[in-house]
Amino acid sequence: MNLAVFASGTGSNFQALVDDPAIFPAIKLLVCDKKTAPVIRRAEQAGIPVFVFTAKDYVDKASFEQEILDELARYSVDLCVLAGYMRLIGPTLLGTFQNRIVNLHPSLLPAFPGKDAIGQAYQARVEETGVTAHFVDSGMDTGPVIAQEKVVIAQEDTIETLTEKIHQVEHRFYPAVVKQLMASGKEVE
Ligand code: GAR
Numbered sequence: 001m002n003l004a005v006f007a008s009g010t011g012s013n014f015q016a017l018v019d020d021p022a023i024f025p026a027i028k029l030l031v032c033d034k035k036t037a038p039v040i041r042r043a044e045q046a047g048i049p050v051f052v053f054t055a056k057d058y059v060d061k062a063s064f065e066q067e068i069l070d071e072l073a074r075y076s077v078d079l080c081v082l083a084g085y086m087r088l089i090g091p092t093l094l095g096t097f098q099n100r101i102v103n104l105h106p107s108l109l110p111a112f113p114g115k116d117a118i119g120q121a122y123q124a125r126v127e128e129t130g131v132t133a134h135f136v137d138s139g140m141d142t143g144p145v146i147a148q149e150k151v152v153i154a155q156e157d158t159i160e161t162l163t164e165k166i167h168q169v170e171h172r173f174y175p176a177v178v179k180q181l182m183a184s185g186k187e188v189e
Helices: 012-018 038-046 061-074 091-097 117-123 159-184
Strands: 003-007 027-032 050-052 079-082 101-105 128-135 145-152
Touching: 003 012, 012 027, 012 038, 012 159, 027 038, 027 061, 038 050, 050 061, 061 091, 079 159, 091 101, 101 159, 117 128, 117 159, 128 159, 145 159
Parallel strands: 003 027, 003 079, 027 050, 079 101
Antiparallel strands: 101 128, 128 145
Protein backbone atom coordinates (compact mmCIF):
# COMPACT_ATOMS: atom_id res chain seq x y z
CA MET A 1 0.00 0.00 0.00
CA ASN A 2 1.29 3.45 -0.94
CA LEU A 3 0.88 6.34 1.50
CA ALA A 4 0.99 10.13 1.20
CA VAL A 5 1.42 12.06 4.44
CA PHE A 6 -0.12 15.55 4.63
CA ALA A 7 1.37 18.03 7.12
CA SER A 8 1.57 21.79 7.68
CA GLY A 9 4.12 22.38 10.41
CA THR A 10 6.71 20.80 12.68
CA GLY A 11 6.14 17.28 11.47
CA SER A 12 6.95 15.33 14.62
CA ASN A 13 4.19 12.88 13.72
CA PHE A 14 5.48 12.65 10.16
CA GLN A 15 8.86 11.79 11.70
CA ALA A 16 7.30 9.09 13.89
CA LEU A 17 5.83 7.48 10.76
CA VAL A 18 9.14 7.76 8.89
CA ASP A 19 11.00 6.24 11.84
CA ASP A 20 8.81 3.13 11.81
CA PRO A 21 10.55 0.61 9.55
CA ALA A 22 7.24 -1.09 8.72
CA ILE A 23 5.76 2.20 7.44
CA PHE A 24 8.71 4.07 5.95
CA PRO A 25 8.91 2.16 2.63
CA ALA A 26 5.21 2.84 1.98
CA ILE A 27 5.52 6.64 2.31
CA LYS A 28 5.74 7.89 -1.28
CA LEU A 29 4.98 11.58 -0.85
CA LEU A 30 4.69 14.46 1.61
CA VAL A 31 1.98 17.00 0.78
CA CYS A 32 2.57 20.32 2.54
CA ASP A 33 0.72 23.65 2.34
CA LYS A 34 3.49 25.82 3.86
CA LYS A 35 6.74 26.53 2.06
CA THR A 36 8.57 27.24 5.34
CA ALA A 37 7.29 24.25 7.34
CA PRO A 38 10.04 22.28 9.13
CA VAL A 39 8.36 19.04 8.00
CA ILE A 40 9.74 19.66 4.49
CA ARG A 41 13.32 19.32 5.72
CA ARG A 42 12.40 16.09 7.48
CA ALA A 43 11.07 14.67 4.20
CA GLU A 44 14.16 15.75 2.29
CA GLN A 45 16.37 14.09 4.89
CA ALA A 46 14.37 10.88 4.54
CA GLY A 47 14.50 11.06 0.73
CA ILE A 48 10.73 11.38 0.40
CA PRO A 49 9.38 13.53 -2.48
CA VAL A 50 7.54 16.69 -1.41
CA PHE A 51 4.62 18.44 -3.08
CA VAL A 52 4.40 21.90 -1.53
CA PHE A 53 1.80 24.48 -2.49
CA THR A 54 0.49 27.86 -1.34
CA ALA A 55 -3.31 27.92 -1.23
CA LYS A 56 -3.59 31.60 -2.08
CA ASP A 57 -1.78 31.06 -5.39
CA TYR A 58 -4.89 29.20 -6.61
CA VAL A 59 -8.33 30.53 -7.46
CA ASP A 60 -10.03 28.05 -5.16
CA LYS A 61 -9.64 24.86 -3.11
CA ALA A 62 -10.78 22.68 -6.02
CA SER A 63 -7.81 23.91 -8.10
CA PHE A 64 -5.08 23.02 -5.60
CA GLU A 65 -6.81 19.81 -4.61
CA GLN A 66 -6.85 18.81 -8.29
CA GLU A 67 -3.08 19.27 -8.36
CA ILE A 68 -2.77 17.22 -5.19
CA LEU A 69 -4.89 14.51 -6.84
CA ASP A 70 -2.53 14.49 -9.83
CA GLU A 71 0.45 14.03 -7.49
CA LEU A 72 -1.33 11.25 -5.59
CA ALA A 73 -2.01 9.49 -8.89
CA ARG A 74 1.62 9.92 -9.97
CA TYR A 75 2.74 7.98 -6.89
CA SER A 76 -0.20 5.52 -6.99
CA VAL A 77 -1.22 6.58 -3.48
CA ASP A 78 -3.87 4.41 -1.82
CA LEU A 79 -4.15 6.11 1.57
CA CYS A 80 -3.74 9.75 2.67
CA VAL A 81 -2.43 10.13 6.22
CA LEU A 82 -3.05 13.58 7.70
CA ALA A 83 -0.49 14.43 10.39
CA GLY A 84 -0.98 18.03 11.47
CA TYR A 85 -2.46 19.16 8.13
CA MET A 86 -4.35 22.25 9.24
CA ARG A 87 -6.73 22.57 6.34
CA LEU A 88 -10.22 21.16 5.68
CA ILE A 89 -10.32 18.55 2.93
CA GLY A 90 -12.69 19.59 0.13
CA PRO A 91 -15.02 17.65 -2.17
CA THR A 92 -12.36 17.24 -4.88
CA LEU A 93 -10.09 15.12 -2.69
CA LEU A 94 -12.91 13.51 -0.72
CA GLY A 95 -14.65 12.44 -3.92
CA THR A 96 -11.72 10.31 -5.01
CA PHE A 97 -10.36 9.30 -1.60
CA GLN A 98 -13.53 8.67 0.40
CA ASN A 99 -12.71 6.41 3.39
CA ARG A 100 -9.06 6.58 2.34
CA ILE A 101 -8.08 9.72 4.26
CA VAL A 102 -7.20 9.33 7.94
CA ASN A 103 -6.62 12.16 10.42
CA LEU A 104 -4.96 12.46 13.82
CA HIS A 105 -6.47 14.88 16.33
CA PRO A 106 -5.16 15.70 19.83
CA SER A 107 -8.39 15.26 21.81
CA LEU A 108 -11.02 12.63 22.48
CA LEU A 109 -13.36 13.62 19.66
CA PRO A 110 -16.11 14.74 19.50
CA ALA A 111 -14.71 16.84 22.37
CA PHE A 112 -12.55 19.82 21.39
CA PRO A 113 -12.47 19.78 17.60
CA GLY A 114 -10.65 22.48 15.64
CA LYS A 115 -7.52 24.41 16.44
CA ASP A 116 -5.58 24.19 19.72
CA ALA A 117 -7.44 21.13 20.97
CA ILE A 118 -4.86 20.60 23.73
CA GLY A 119 -5.28 24.18 24.97
CA GLN A 120 -9.06 23.87 24.76
CA ALA A 121 -9.03 20.73 26.97
CA TYR A 122 -6.59 22.33 29.42
CA GLN A 123 -8.69 25.50 29.73
CA ALA A 124 -11.85 23.44 30.21
CA ARG A 125 -10.22 21.77 33.27
CA VAL A 126 -11.39 18.31 32.22
CA GLU A 127 -9.73 15.39 33.99
CA GLU A 128 -8.82 13.54 30.86
CA THR A 129 -8.30 14.21 27.21
CA GLY A 130 -6.51 12.11 24.60
CA VAL A 131 -5.91 11.46 20.95
CA THR A 132 -8.18 10.28 18.13
CA ALA A 133 -7.61 8.75 14.71
CA HIS A 134 -10.59 9.00 12.38
CA PHE A 135 -11.57 8.81 8.74
CA VAL A 136 -12.06 12.25 7.22
CA ASP A 137 -15.38 13.55 5.97
CA SER A 138 -16.39 17.08 5.00
CA GLY A 139 -16.60 18.33 8.60
CA MET A 140 -13.98 19.74 10.93
CA ASP A 141 -12.48 16.78 12.83
CA THR A 142 -15.61 14.70 12.29
CA GLY A 143 -15.88 11.34 10.50
CA PRO A 144 -15.88 7.76 11.82
CA VAL A 145 -13.50 7.14 14.71
CA ILE A 146 -10.90 4.40 14.14
CA ALA A 147 -9.18 4.47 17.53
CA GLN A 148 -8.75 6.65 20.61
CA GLU A 149 -6.40 6.71 23.57
CA LYS A 150 -6.95 8.59 26.82
CA VAL A 151 -4.44 10.91 28.45
CA VAL A 152 -5.02 11.93 32.07
CA ILE A 153 -4.61 15.63 32.90
CA ALA A 154 -2.84 15.62 36.26
CA GLN A 155 -3.30 18.39 38.85
CA GLU A 156 0.30 19.46 38.35
CA ASP A 157 0.17 19.49 34.54
CA THR A 158 0.92 22.75 32.78
CA ILE A 159 -0.07 23.35 29.18
CA GLU A 160 3.54 22.50 28.29
CA THR A 161 3.66 19.18 30.15
CA LEU A 162 0.23 18.21 28.82
CA THR A 163 1.28 19.03 25.25
CA GLU A 164 4.39 16.92 25.68
CA LYS A 165 2.35 14.00 27.08
CA ILE A 166 -0.11 14.14 24.17
CA HIS A 167 2.66 14.27 21.59
CA GLN A 168 4.41 11.29 23.16
CA VAL A 169 1.20 9.29 22.97
CA GLU A 170 0.60 10.42 19.37
CA HIS A 171 4.04 9.26 18.27
CA ARG A 172 3.30 5.73 19.47
CA PHE A 173 -0.44 5.68 18.72
CA TYR A 174 -0.55 6.98 15.11
CA PRO A 175 2.05 4.62 13.62
CA ALA A 176 0.18 1.72 15.28
CA VAL A 177 -3.11 2.85 13.71
CA VAL A 178 -1.51 3.33 10.29
CA LYS A 179 0.03 -0.16 10.44
CA GLN A 180 -3.34 -1.61 11.38
CA LEU A 181 -4.94 0.11 8.37
CA MET A 182 -2.15 -1.06 6.08
CA ALA A 183 -2.60 -4.63 7.30
CA SER A 184 -6.38 -4.75 7.12
CA GLY A 185 -6.92 -2.71 3.97
CA LYS A 186 -9.98 -1.32 5.78
CA GLU A 187 -9.71 2.09 4.17
CA VAL A 188 -10.69 0.73 0.77
CA GLU A 189 -13.93 -0.88 2.00
C1 GAR B 1 -0.55 17.09 16.29
O1 GAR B 1 -0.72 17.24 17.68
C2 GAR B 1 -1.86 16.70 15.63
O2 GAR B 1 -2.64 15.87 16.46
C3 GAR B 1 -2.50 18.04 15.43
O3 GAR B 1 -1.45 18.86 14.98
C4 GAR B 1 -0.25 18.44 15.64
C5 GAR B 1 0.86 18.36 14.61
O4 GAR B 1 2.10 18.21 15.22
N1 GAR B 1 -3.57 17.97 14.48
C6 GAR B 1 -4.70 18.69 14.56
O5 GAR B 1 -4.90 19.51 15.46
C7 GAR B 1 -5.71 18.42 13.46
N2 GAR B 1 -6.95 19.06 13.75
P1 GAR B 1 3.37 17.77 14.37
O6 GAR B 1 3.48 18.75 13.20
O7 GAR B 1 4.55 17.89 15.30
O8 GAR B 1 3.12 16.37 13.92
